Amino acid sequence: MVGFFVCRGRDTLKIFVNGKDEVAEDGTTVADLIAVKGFNPKTIIIEYNYELVPSESWNGILLKEDDRLEILRFVGGG
Amino acid sequence: MSFYEEIKKYALFDFESFFERIDVRDVRKTIARSRLSERDYLILLSPTAEQCLEEMAQRAHRLTIQHFGRVIFLYTPLYLSNYCVNHCVYCGFQVNNKMERKKLNFSEVDEEARIIAATGLKHILILTGESRKDSPVSYIKECVEVLKKYFTSISIEIYPMDEHEYAELIAAGVDGLTIYQEVYDENIYSELHPAGPKRNYRYRMEAPERACRAGIRTVNVGALLGLNRWRSEAFFTGLHADYLQNRFPDVEVSISPPRMRPHLGGFPPPFAVTDKNLVQYMLAFRLFMPRGGITVSTRERAGLRDHLIKLGATKMSAGSSTSVGGRLDFDSAGQFEISDERSVSEMAMMLYSQGYQPVYKDWQMISEEPP
Amino acid sequence: MEDFLKIGDRELTSRLFLGTGKFSSNKLIPEVVKASGVQVVTVALRRVDTAFEEENIAAYVPGDCILMPNTSGARNAKEAIRIARLARAAGCGNWVKIEVITDNRYLLPDNYETIKATETLSAEGFVVLPYMSPDLMVAKKLIEVGAAAVMPLGSPIGSNRGLRTRELVRILVEEIPLPIVVDAGLGRPSEAAEAMEMGVAAVLVNTAIATANDPVAMARAFSMAVKAGRMAYLSGPGEIVDYARASSPLTGFLRE
Numbered sequence: 106m107v108g109f110f111v112c113r114g115r116d117t118l119k120i121f122v123n124g125k126d127e128v129a130e131d132g133t134t135v136a137d138l139i140a141v142k143g144f145n146p147k148t149i150i151i152e153y154n155y156e157l158v159p160s161e162s163w164n165g166i167l168l169k170e171d172d173r174l175e176i177l178r179f180v181g182g183g
Numbered sequence: 184m185s186f187y188e189e190i191k192k193y194a195l196f197d198f199e200s201f202f203e204r205i206d207v208r209d210v211r212k213t214i215a216r217s218r219l220s221e222r223d224y225l226i227l228l229s230p231t232a233e234q235c236l237e238e239m240a241q242r243a244h245r246l247t248i249q250h251f252g253r254v255i256f257l258y259t260p261l262y263l264s265n266y267c268v269n270h271c272v273y274c275g276f277q278v279n280n281k282m283e284r285k286k287l288n289f290s291e292v293d294e295e296a297r298i299i300a301a302t303g304l305k306h307i308l309i310l311t312g313e314s315r316k317d318s319p320v321s322y323i324k325e326c327v328e329v330l331k332k333y334f335t336s337i338s339i340e341i342y343p344m345d346e347h348e349y350a351e352l353i354a355a356g357v358d359g360l361t362i363y364q365e366v367y368d369e370n371i372y373s374e375l376h377p378a379g380p381k382r383n384y385r386y387r388m389e390a391p392e393r394a395c396r397a398g399i400r401t402v403n404v405g406a407l408l409g410l411n412r413w414r415s416e417a418f419f420t421g422l423h424a425d426y427l428q429n430r431f432p433d434v435e436v437s438i439s440p441p442r443m444r445p446h447l448g449g450f451p452p453p454f455a456v457t458d459k460n461l462v463q464y465m466l467a468f469r470l471f472m473p474r475g476g477i478t479v480s481t482r483e484r485a486g487l488r489d490h491l492i493k494l495g496a497t498k499m500s501a502g503s504s505t506s507v508g509g510r511l512d513f514d515s516a517g518q519f520e521i522s523d524e525r526s527v528s529e530m531a532m533m534l535y536s537q538g539y540q541p542v543y544k545d546w547q548m549i550s551e552e553p554p
Numbered sequence: 555m556e557d558f559l560k561i562g563d564r565e566l567t568s569r570l571f572l573g574t575g576k577f578s579s580n581k582l583i584p585e586v587v588k589a590s591g592v593q594v595v596t597v598a599l600r601r602v603d604t605a606f607e608e609e610n611i612a613a614y615v616p617g618d619c620i621l622m623p624n625t626s627g628a629r630n631a632k633e634a635i636r637i638a639r640l641a642r643a644a645g646c647g648n649w650v651k652i653e654v655i656t657d658n659r660y661l662l663p664d665n666y667e668t669i670k671a672t673e674t675l676s677a678e679g680f681v682v683l684p685y686m687s688p689d690l691m692v693a694k695k696l697i698e699v700g701a702a703a704v705m706p707l708g709s710p711i712g713s714n715r716g717l718r719t720r721e722l723v724r725i726l727v728e729e730i731p732l733p734i735v736v737d738a739g740l741g742r743p744s745e746a747a748e749a750m751e752m753g754v755a756a757v758l759v760n761t762a763i764a765t766a767n768d769p770v771a772m773a774r775a776f777s778m779a780v781k782a783g784r785m786a787y788l789s790g791p792g793e794i795v796d797y798a799r800a801s802s803p804l805t806g807f808l809r810e
Contacts, residue, residue, distance in 0.1 A: 149610075
């Protein structure tokens with residue numbers, strides 16, 4: 106039977122990064138995501154599902170469906 | 184926090200040595216300041232500041248006109264009852280004074296109100312001795328119901344009450360509270376109030392705050408001058424007014440500087456307060472609180488009152504009687520002797536002649552709440 | 555006698571706070587801090603949207619400065635609270651400048667939301683410095699909810715228009731027992747000096763320094779102006795005397 110829904114495939118996840126929908130491969134860690142995006146881990150902070158996660162833990166966090174990430178950085182401001 | 188805690192901060196303050204360090208230059212600088220601190224106010228109350236009274240007067244006069252205009256509010260006291268359970272050694276109504284006690288019934292209140300209203304006054308101050316048995320809140324309330332027909336502003340000068348009692352009277356139509364601490368020095372206070380409910384210094388001191396929380400529109404505080412050294416009493420009265428104004432910015436706050444007057448059972452004032460002292464107090468307060476009201480009653484003689492109009496006064500009584508039923512020709516002793524016997528129209532003429540307008544009615548309460 | 559500005563549990567000797575936005579290069583920041591002696595430096599927290607290599611501004615702020623994150627970008631109390639918590643968790647210490655702006659034309663703060671955010675964050679142990687439109691009742695409310703200082707604007711952010719809110723700020727100085735820090739709008743050192751002479755506790759300057767041709771020299775100029783204004787305030791300036799002569803004495807009767 107032909108489905109009327111879009112099949113996303115088993116091995117991808119829908120996540121939200123900085124308020125936008127993104128797709129990541131199953132098995133991706135936070136550290137992987139940062140590397141793929143090309144961010145310098147030393148200059149950013151990450152809020153993972155509304156909680157700040159220290160950079161040491163990024164390797165151990167496996168992304169799940171509907172995860173919410175904010176990638177933030179301190180910038181100049183008054 | 185209440186003013187009771189505020190005043191405690193000064194428990195060990197040495198006024199005399201503070202005053203000794205003030206020189207005329209300090210006073211001159213203080214007079215010119217746009218906003219005075221508590222300390223500045225005390226500088227202006229110092230003996231040294233007596234040398235600068237004219238400079239203080241010029242500034243006080245300008246500030247008063249700037250904030251109040253060339254007007255004096257007129258009101259009159261109405262004594263409802265002289266039953267009293269207190270032992271204030273300086274008061275004509277105290278319980279131990281053998282005198283005929285009297286309380287107006289409602290038709291007498293009506294009658295006296297009619298006589299007062301015929302003079303054009305719309306502001307009235309009702310007074311009783313302290314007796315919850317003879318003049319309970321319910322009695323005051325009924326009197327207010329009668330008086331509402333004649334007056335647009337009704338103030339009370341009665342025993343201190345709980346917040347809910349103030350709220351009850353405010354709902355009935357009371358909009359102003361006058362309550363004097365009499366003396367801010369707590370030790371002297373206990374000496375002068377040896378017995379009776381008035382012994383409770385703190386309950387009395389916090390009465391204005393309770394009334395403000397209950398929604399009163401005006402409060403008037405004061406120390407009875409002559410019971411203690413006047414400078415510190417004037418200072419604490421000013422601080423009390425300032426405290427209330429800061430805490431309750433929507434309330435009109437004023438002070439009275441009443442000097443002791445002879446009365447039945449005479450108690451000579453232990454401390455002298457001269458005309459010059461009284462003037463200095465009023466001027467210092469005006470510079471400290473440019474928007475604060477200053478009430479001058481008929482305790483002061485006519486000639487002096489005429490001068491005080493330009494020295495910061497904003498409110499004066501006229502056509503006064505300090506006895507119960509005084510306007511009904513009752514033969515009853517007054518709380519104290521009045522010194523300015525002028526009628527309301529005589530006061531009005533005097534004000535006009537000085538370029539001032541007498542104000543009889545400052546507002547009209549719209550009692551009904553919209554649905 | 556040492557003149558300290560006490561905010562939270564810190565005693566500051568510098569009364570100039572520095573904002574770090576709009577500098578042509580972050581490399582200027584350490585120099586500016588050094589030249590002006592500032593001890594409180596604000597930073598903002600932003601989403602990183604591109605992989606374009608950027609720097610972490612915090613790395614440019616000398617370690618002995620108090621890093622004060624602002625909550626810019628917040629449109630309500632909830633967002634401000636979230637940003638403050640994140641910044642603290644990221645190691646910024648417990649100072650925070652509350653900045654809630656819903657108005658993109660004038661960038662004026664939303665006092666109501668600011669009060670709400672201040673209340674929550676003070677209760678969580680933050681040292682809260684709310685940026686506000688100078689309003690006496692709001693300032694009183696901010697005291698009640700635990701603010702450590704209040705930061706009224708001098709004129710709209712980045713406008714360099716000076717102390718346009720002079721009369722309202724003066725009222726805060728007179729009535730509010732917390733440190734008053736004029737934040738936003740000061741364009742020239744003379745304006746900073748004027749604010750300090752009035753008795754404000756400190757000023758926060760960003761645009762005027764960051765966008766000067768020589769930010770380091772301008773920072774030094776602001777620092778000197780702030781010190782001069784403070785010294786003038788402490789030395790008790792002569793009052794403006796009214797020379798008008800009275801036409802007739804008012805107290806003559808006392809000598810009669």
